[in-house]
């Protein structure tokens with residue numbers, strides 16, 4: 001039956017290693033839209049299902065160059081308001097993930113999708129809140145390429161080695177075979193230290209950052225896409241990327257606009273460089289960075305879905321203007 005959604009496991013270690021997938025008519029030319037949810041790396045109420053409202057709006061919008069939808073769940077860190085008994089809870093349900101578990105799961109999900117649907121670079125990664133952090137981490141040199149290497153932490157002096165950003169204890173998912181053509185960050189977190197410092201009186205910020213990344217602030221910088229420049233950042237890491245859209249609402253009560261500002265600065269460096277793509281593939285190598293104002297509170301973007309859908313449609317329009325999507 002066409003257009004049916006299914007939910008599949010991409011990993012065996014945890015029950016959160018699932019992805020929901022809707023393949024539209026396979027002959028249809030277009031992009032896969034792949035969503036990474038938010039919830040501060042820990043909220044068990046926010047899962048792959050949080051893309052449902054957005055997906056249904058997009059499916060009801062005719063004429064979009066979309067080939068399929070996927071929404072990724074990934075292992076979560078512990079949440080103080082949702083305690084679990086370590087004795088009676090199966091390890092497959094127990095939420096105690098620490099970086100790099102979250103990003104490795106996203107990579108494993110992308111490898112699974114690529115193996116199954118072979119869309120190459122024709123996909124848009126869309127992330128909300130910490131899902132936007134994860135989306136840009138997928139193309140950050142320091143997190144994805146140099147995965148087992150010692151990391152030089154200080155942005156101003158990259159020669160000083162301060163530890164390992166993301167060595168994994170378990171087997172690593174295969175490296176990406178193709179990077180996304182576009183990334184859409186909605187209400188995104190892009191700089192962990194800055195997020196903590198913008199909310200000094202609310203301990204939850206520090207708590208959820210430490211819950212996911214421990215207390216090592218140099219590690220926070222190393223995994224923050226707005227902090228890392230050059231080959232360790234998005235600038236040098238996202239070689240074949242063409243379009244970045246950063247969406248933010250003035251009514252967002254949880255993630256302030258300084259997150260977007262820092263990320264925009266970092267993406268402007270990336271935008272100046274030409275995309276690295278095979279010569280025969282196209283006539284230009286231009287890149288675009290766009291800032292998109294949206295409306296509504298932080299979680300309304302995905303709860304109602306209209307603002308998230310609007311940001312995705314905007315990105316598809318930009319790709320059309322760039323000659324990268326069918327008219």
Ligand SMILES: N[C@@H](CC(=O)c1ccccc1NC=O)C(=O)O
Pocket residue numbers: 038039040041042043128129130131189208254255
């Ligand atoms: N609902 C989350 C809070 C949350 O999602 C959040 C809070 C402040 C800033 C960003 C957030 N989410 C980002 O993914 C929680 O229960 O921890």
